[in-house]
Amino acid sequence: MLIEFVLDGRSKVNTYVQLVQQVKQALRVGLLAPGDQLPKVREVAQSLAINPNTVLKAYRELEIEGLAEGRPGVGTFITASLHREALVNQAELRAELVDWVRRAQAVGLTAEEVTALVATTMRATFPASVTKESA
Amino acid sequence: MELVLEADGLGRRYGGTWALRECSLRLPAGRVAALVGPNGAGKSTLLHLAVGLSRPDAGEVRVFGHVPYGNTELLAEIGFVAQDTPIYRDLTPEELVIMGGKLNRRWDATLVRTRLAQLGIPPGRPVGKLSGGQRAQVALALALAKRPRLLLLDEPVASLDPLARREFMQSLMGSVAESGTTVLLSSHILGDLERVCDYLIVLHSAEVKLAGPVEELLEGHRQLSGPRAAGARPIAGVAAVVRASHTDRQSTLLVRADGDPIDPEWTVRDVTLEDLILAYLTDDTVTRASHEAWGVPA
Structure with missing residues (x-):
């Protein structure tokens, strides 16, 4: 098995959404790549003690988003990558962000205020669906 | 949509008291349904009517379109684990597997043996000497060996500790994924239900208060x-x-x-x-x- 799902027991995020997010996260960091097989529905249902329909729903969602493909009788496979070029520049962006956070600290913002500022900016700049999903 | 269980105005009386009254519901195939309510709400009564162990005093219940009472043909399609898993305590798991093979028309001995082996259940120890969690697992494995299309579980985890409860739910969800069996399980423990069940029936004081797909109900x-x-x-x-x-x-x-x-x-x-x-x-x-x-x- 290439990845193992983990559920956040205190999260209010729907179980199937949590599964979708974990696959996407694995794709972003390059842990999963096209051709890789996702864990079998039975394996996930059993190890997390969750309804298999929830796993099916997550995998269907990934199919709809064009990230995976179900092969009848075999399993579900990754078909696309989220490991984009943009992420290669991540180090540079991060360095800029560190500078910015230091400046925020210097003018007296607390960690909570910085987070709030980032969240509102994200909401204003990104389409609604993106920020909702990463919330 | 295939219906596994249908009840219309279903009622059952014990003496002068209705244990279940005016119960109407439809359970679609492929669901894992939770039957929830306090003790004495009528959960066991409904399950007993569905498996044909008792006869309705009012209305009717049908399983896969047939009346379950006295219907041995239909019984082959239903797996039932009663409250407190009352299996013969002096018999060993091994003996129960053999007995099940003689009593049932359809019986997957390999499935039940593999399952019990994976769970580390000793084949030769009397069931009465196993832990509560192991006994519940044996009862579930025996019920699944019939390859039932409907699995009825009456308070399967009520008497188990949290670890045994989780292991039981893991086994159950794994086998549901494998077999596609429709499940109706009664419980008064609400904690784990949200992740396990996609259909909900709430019983209180012998009446159905709420029933439907979990997602629709939450929405x-x-x-x-x-x-x-x-x-x-x-x-x-x-x-x-x-x-x-x-x-x-x-x-x-x-x-x-x-x-x-x-x-x-x-x-x-x-x-x-x-x-x-x-x-x-x-x-x-x-x-x-x-x-x-x-x-x-x-």
């Missing part, structure tokens, strides 16, 4: 809080108030939404499965009656 209910005065008027977007509590200034309501936007005077929150179940199980009339009986103000 169809909201928690509102707002000024108490606003609660006296009909609220836009609300079809019915399920449960209300008040302070001098504020009202908190659990409501069934009618799909229209809810009056902006109210703060609206999503409900969890647990909120929903508890709201439908809390019975104001009972509290009032008991206050009267005790001679204290409610």
